[in-house]
Amino acid sequence: MFGFFDRSRDLRTEGVWIAVIIVVLFASLRYDNFLSLYNVQTFFAYNSMFILIALGMALVIMTGGIDLSVGSVVALSSVVAAYASPYGIQVALPAGLLTGMAAGAINAFVITRMRIVPFIATLAMMLGARGMALVLADNKSVSVDWTSNFTKFGLTRVFGVIPWAVIIAAIVFIAFWVILEKTTLGRRILTIGGNPEAAKLMGVPVNRTLAITYVLSGGCAGLAGVILASGFGAGQPLEGLGWELSAIASVVVGGTLLTGGVGSIPATLAGAVLLGLIFNILNFENGQGQISLSAYWQSVIRGAFLLIVVVLQSNKGGSLFRRKAGQPTAEKP
Amino acid sequence: MSESINTTTTAKESGKSLQDLIRSNGTFLALIALIVINMLITPNFLQLQTLYVNLTQVATIAIVALGMTMVIASGGIDLSVGAVMALSGALAPYIFLSDFGVANPTMGLVLAILIGLLAGLVCGMFNGFLINQFAIQPIVATLVLFIAARGLAQVLTNGNLQVFDNPAFEFLGTGRILGLPFQALAAVVLALALSWVVRRTSYGRYLLAVGGNPKAANLSGISVNRVRLLTYAICGVLAGFAGMVVSAINSASDANQTGQLMELDAIAAAVVGGASLMGGKAPIIGALIGACIIQLVKYTLLANGVHDAVALIAKAVIIILAVYVQLNRAE
Numbered sequence: 001m002f003g004f005f006d007r008s009r010d011l012r013t014e015g016v017w018i019a020v021i022i023v024v025l026f027a028s029l030r031y032d033n034f035l036s037l038y039n040v041q042t043f044f045a046y047n048s049m050f051i052l053i054a055l056g057m058a059l060v061i062m063t064g065g066i067d068l069s070v071g072s073v074v075a076l077s078s079v080v081a082a083y084a085s086p087y088g089i090q091v092a093l094p095a096g097l098l099t100g101m102a103a104g105a106i107n108a109f110v111i112t113r114m115r116i117v118p119f120i121a122t123l124a125m126m127l128g129a130r131g132m133a134l135v136l137a138d139n140k141s142v143s144v145d146w147t148s149n150f151t152k153f154g155l156t157r158v159f160g161v162i163p164w165a166v167i168i169a170a171i172v173f174i175a176f177w178v179i180l181e182k183t184t185l186g187r188r189i190l191t192i193g194g195n196p197e198a199a200k201l202m203g204v205p206v207n208r209t210l211a212i213t214y215v216l217s218g219g220c221a222g223l224a225g226v227i228l229a230s231g232f233g234a235g236q237p238l239e240g241l242g243w244e245l246s247a248i249a250s251v252v253v254g255g256t257l258l259t260g261g262v263g264s265i266p267a268t269l270a271g272a273v274l275l276g277l278i279f280n281i282l283n284f285e286n287g288q289g290q291i292s293l294s295a296y297w298q299s300v301i302r303g304a305f306l307l308i309v310v311v312l313q314s315n316k317g318g319s320l321f322r323r324k325a326g327q328p329t330a331e332k333p
Numbered sequence: 334m335s336e337s338i339n340t341t342t343t344a345k346e347s348g349k350s351l352q353d354l355i356r357s358n359g360t361f362l363a364l365i366a367l368i369v370i371n372m373l374i375t376p377n378f379l380q381l382q383t384l385y386v387n388l389t390q391v392a393t394i395a396i397v398a399l400g401m402t403m404v405i406a407s408g409g410i411d412l413s414v415g416a417v418m419a420l421s422g423a424l425a426p427y428i429f430l431s432d433f434g435v436a437n438p439t440m441g442l443v444l445a446i447l448i449g450l451l452a453g454l455v456c457g458m459f460n461g462f463l464i465n466q467f468a469i470q471p472i473v474a475t476l477v478l479f480i481a482a483r484g485l486a487q488v489l490t491n492g493n494l495q496v497f498d499n500p501a502f503e504f505l506g507t508g509r510i511l512g513l514p515f516q517a518l519a520a521v522v523l524a525l526a527l528s529w530v531v532r533r534t535s536y537g538r539y540l541l542a543v544g545g546n547p548k549a550a551n552l553s554g555i556s557v558n559r560v561r562l563l564t565y566a567i568c569g570v571l572a573g574f575a576g577m578v579v580s581a582i583n584s585a586s587d588a589n590q591t592g593q594l595m596e597l598d599a600i601a602a603a604v605v606g607g608a609s610l611m612g613g614k615a616p617i618i619g620a621l622i623g624a625c626i627i628q629l630v631k632y633t634l635l636a637n638g639v640h641d642a643v644a645l646i647a648k649a650v651i652i653i654l655a656v657y658v659q660l661n662r663a664e
Contacts, residue, residue, distance in 0.1 A: 066472070110653060114653070114657050114660075115660060116653060116656050116657060116660065117610050117611075119410070119472075119610055120604060120610060120652065120653075120656050121653070123597065123600065123601070123652065124648075124649040124650075124652045124653045125649065126597070126649075127597065127645045127646070127648050127649040127652070128645065128646050128649030128650070130642075130645055131642040131643060131644070131645030131646035131647075131648075131649065132642075132646060133642075134640075134641070134642030134645070135640060135642045135643060135646070139640075139641075139642065245412075245476055245479065245480075248472070248473070248476065249473075249476065252473050258470045258472065258473060259470070295487075295492075296484050296487035296488045296491075296492055297484065297488055298484070299480050299481060299483060299484030299487070300481050300484035300485055300488060301484075302480050302481070302484075303477050303478065303479075303480035303481025303482075303484060304477075304481060306476065306477050306480065307463075307477045307481075310463075310467070310469050310473055310474070310477070311463075311467050311469070314467035314468055314469050
């Protein structure tokens with residue numbers, strides 16, 4: 001569907017969109033209120049956080065890296081945003097965003113200057129940011145100032161319909177899409193992911209490009225933290241556990257390869273939406289009361305779902321699904 | 334392998350400076366430094382009680398870290414170990430508490446432990462299968478069980494604690510042999526055994542070859558898939574064992590908490606111990622020392638009244654420093 005864009009041409013991203021459409025059709029026929037304004041609003045308001053971190057993660061993964069710290073960074077910046085909430089959203093939002101970007105900058109420093117592999121560097125940040133969040137918050141959630149306009153940000157809707165969180169996610173989505181498809185930075189990101197040695201020889205500023213992607217990923221996590229704090233009325237140092245993994249799952253479900261070099265921003269969005277839909281549907285199914293799936297079954301189903309998707313997308317399992325096998329990084333410009 | 338080559342070359346160079354010595358035994362020296370620091374600042378550090386507490390707690394990290402080191406040596410990673418711990422830790426009590434287990438206590442206990450190990454084996458083989466068969470990257474392939482295995486454990490126990498009173502099973506976590514905690518001895522024995530396997534068996538050679546360069550290994554006739562399958566299976570079994578130890582320590586299985594974040598501790602221990610995420614290095618004894626360092630740092634901060642959260646930050650700094658020092662050593 002979006003395959004006509006330059007950079008996505010190596011990927012078959014139709015599958016994930018078709019899956020989204022099928023799931024939406026199924027759910028809207030089965031559940032009365034599925035397409036209600038309320039459900040759509042809450043779905044996107046809640047999932048905007050996951051979409052944000054998945055988008056940042058997508059850029060990092062396209063360079064061939066990984067960012068395991070995003071879940072903790074969400075928690076850290078939600079705490080910072082909560083502390084800044086008395087000064088209003090105009091201060092709290094930049095504060096949360098900058099916290100995330102700072103964490104990303106430290107990741108970038110450790111990866112590009114100390115030459116430590118992204119997995120370990122961001123694993124350490126995952127622990128460090130969590131620790132920092134707990135220290136700042138003194139081990140408990142930090143309630144926000146309800147008198148300022150901070151919580152309004154989480155509760156009011158633009159034009160009475162669209163939650164602010166969704167607007168932010170949409171802006172980031174469009175920005176990243178343009179960056180990837182239309183700018184030098186986007187081309188550099190994919191070149192580095194495709195072949196770092198060749199990229200260096202071609203004169204691509206590898207370190208600077210890598211640094212930008214980690215800072216952007218941190219920034220996305222920072223924004224998600226602000227949304228978390230304003231939407232739930234508290235900075236939550238213990239929230240975001242395992243979010244990095246659902247972000248990775250969204251990116252992978254969207255067809256972006258962990259080896260880097262190829263990827264699609266719209267398909268990442270679709271991946272995040274698809275994972276969110278699975279949750280949403282399980283909730284509706286429980287609400288109908290015919291079968292009652294405990295939260296525990298939900299994790300089993302999520303795991304099984306992830307299994308099906310990754311098997312279908314793998315070279316072997318997806319020969320019916322994918323155009324050509326065995327070309328993950330081969331066809332780079 | 335490269336570890337031992339490293340030390341021999343250092344030994345050969347006649348003018349071996351103190352710096353070289355520090356570099357080639359960095360992990361071990363760091364552990365000794367930690368112990369010395371503790372003797373100076375931590376009250377009551379040199380007491381048997383302290384030793385017991387630390388040995389009891391470090392054993393599970395160490396056991397999982399051994400398997401993780403093998404997997405990392407193959408060029409992979411296993412995120413599912415914590416969830417597998419929860420599964421095996423819940424499965425074993427489930428069996429010896431069942432009607433059959435109560436009716437035949439001995440048989441029930443043996444079966445419980447065997448099935449606990451078997452669950453770990455099956456999970457590990459499942460990971461290996463996904464990675465081999467579908468060429469899925471290890472981090473994604475093991476993510477499946479990371480999510481699903483804990484879910485299965487929770488479904489099995491309905492998310493409740495299974496409290497039990499079974500001295501024979503509790504021996505896994507509270508028993509002592511020659512005055513030392515059983516699980517700590519088990520960790521040491523397993524480490525020695527695996528270290529022997531890595532150094533002396535063809536599987537060990539293959540493992541390092543597969544991790545170092547899978548294509549070359551394949552061309553030289555090594556069955557890369559079989560080596561990988563076995564490696565993930567070993568990691569799964571060890572995680573299953575560790576999960577049962579945790580249940581035995583608590584006299585209860587807790588599917589929600591057992592093994593939570595253990596994958597991170599295990600990776601950290603392996604990396605601090607000298608494993609390289611690029612594969613091809615299996616410092617088994619290093620992982621053991623790495624686990625001790627992780628545990629001792631945690632204990633030092635705790636015993637000196639430092640905030641739990643600060644311990645997380647300290648752990649992060651230690652991981653980065655350890656890897657940084659090793660990188661420079663390699664260059």
